[in-house]
Each structure stands twice: as structure tokens, then as C-alpha cells.
Amino acid sequence: MSAKGREMRDLLLKAETLTEALPWIKSTWGKTVVIKYGGAAMTDPTLREHVASDIVLMKLVGINPVIVHGGGPEITSYMDRLGMLVEFYNGLRVTTDEAMEVVKMVLVGKVNKELVSAINQHGRLAVGLSGEDGNLVRATQRDERLGRVGEVTDIDTTVIDNLVEDGFIPVVATVAAGDDGGSFNVNADLVAGQLATALHADKVIFLTDVDGLYADFADKDSLISALTPDEAEAMIVGDGLEGGMVPKVSACVHAMRGGVRRAHILNGTVPHALLLEVYTDEGVGTMIAENGEEE
DSSP, X not given: OOHHHHHHHHHHHHHHHHHHHHHHHHHHTXXXXXXXXXXXXXXXXXXXXXXXXXXXXXXXXXXXXXXXXXXXXXXXHHHHHTTOOOOEETTEEOBOHHHHHHHHHHIIIIIHHHHHHHHHTTSSOEEEEETTGGGOEEEXXXXXXXXXXXXXXXXXXXXXXXXXXXXXEEEEEOEEEETTSSEEEOOHHHHHXXXXXXXXXXXXXXXXXXSSEESSTTOTTOEEOEEOHHHHHHHHHTTOSOTTHHHHHHHHHHHHHTTOSEEEEEETTSTTHHHHHHHSSSOXXXXXXXXXXOO
């Protein structure tokens, strides 16, 4: 094939991609999508740029994205550098009063600002906030043994509603306002699911480091492309999930029980995974839907 023929083929492929995306753009126009941002996509600068550009494109073609993020590896790194004890109980970080100060510094002062900055390279689009701003997320102590780890008691979406109405992309660090007047470290996966419910979101999307859910995690050919909330819940109860997936799948099920139409778990290390999942026929991750498949 000549160079001119290859160029024309590439142009036709681009045109076909745009045509394939059109019905998905129409179906998601004006809808709210909550995106839980985590894993390697958050720590790798190149992947962070890909995610930021995807979020901006989603905004420009009519979606209202709301970003929720944690930052566990960054918190651990800073605690190590400060010579602080890093301890976990039942998979959750033991958060002393001193550790809570580090959590706030890292999540609100560093990770949140980096993501906001990456999005705002494309324009005046993103606004960073934490769960404490406007009492967006309130929490109470989950377990005395965990210290300042919180269980969400209430979500007030007023501040997010106002930002979305004004055309901004809210970027939420998961530090919650405590019912006792202090601050709490809350699980970002669970916050994303509950926030999606409170916002009556159309979708909630979890970016992680694996391709999705597997029938057998050791068998990479057993990726599950779609399943129902009941099937997802059975995987939790039946101990069929790797530990890190439990809060994500629990959050997906909670969101769907609360009226969210679709939940997705994607590999954030795949460039433009967000766009491939939302705007193409095949998708790239695992989708949880009431009927097990996209309408």
C-alpha cells in the first residue's frame, strides 16, 4: 500500500471512530458521571495527563464529570519519610491524630492540586475541594482501633451542584468533616459510590490497576465484561474477589441500588481507557448493569 493509501486508511479509521462515538455522546449528554481516580494512573505523570485530557474531552462533549480521589501510596511515602509508623488493620490505614495531619496534607495539599493543575492545562475547568468543604462529606469514627478513619454519615451535594451548574469539574479529596468537629480519613471507593447515588449520577467509573473483574484472578483469560449487581454481590459474599476489589465492587453495588444506571471498573494504565469504555461499542473493562449488558 502506498503512503497516500495508508494515510487515507488512517483517516477513514478516525472517521469511523467518531461515527461510532456519536450515539454514545448523544446518550450521555448532560449526564453526571462520577470517576474514582486511583492506582498507577494517579502516580504516573504520563498516565495522569491522559486521564486529565480524557476528563476534559468528556466535559466538552456534554458529560458532567465529578472526580473523587484518594492517595494511599503517596500518604505511605510521606509517612515513611517522616519516620511515622505505617500500620493497617483489616486492610484500612490506622490513622492517628498525627497521621491525619499527613493525610490532609497529601490528599488536599498535593494530590488534589496536581490533578486540578493537570486538568486546567486545558482551560479554566477544574476546582479542587475536600469532603470538608461545604460539609460535602460528613463522617463518624468507624472503629476505635483505626483512629481517625471515618464511616460516611451524610453527603450534601450543594457545593458540587453549584460548581457543575457554573461549568466546572469538581475534584474531591476524600477527607471528611467529622461529627466530632475533627477530620476523618474515608475510603475513596466508598465515597465515590455514595456520592454517585447522592448526585443521581448516570454512571460511576473506577480506575484501577487491573483490567476489571475476573472469574478467576489467576486466569487472565477469565475477564468478566459485564455482570448484574446480584452477580457482583455474590462475588463479594462468595469471597471471589481480591482484597482491593471488595470496596470497589461494594461501592458499585451500593450506587446501583441507589439508582445509578451503570458502574464500570477499568484499567487506568490503558491510555484513554475512559474514552474507550464510554464512547465505543466494545468497551475495555467490567461493567455492572441491571440486565448485565449495555442497552
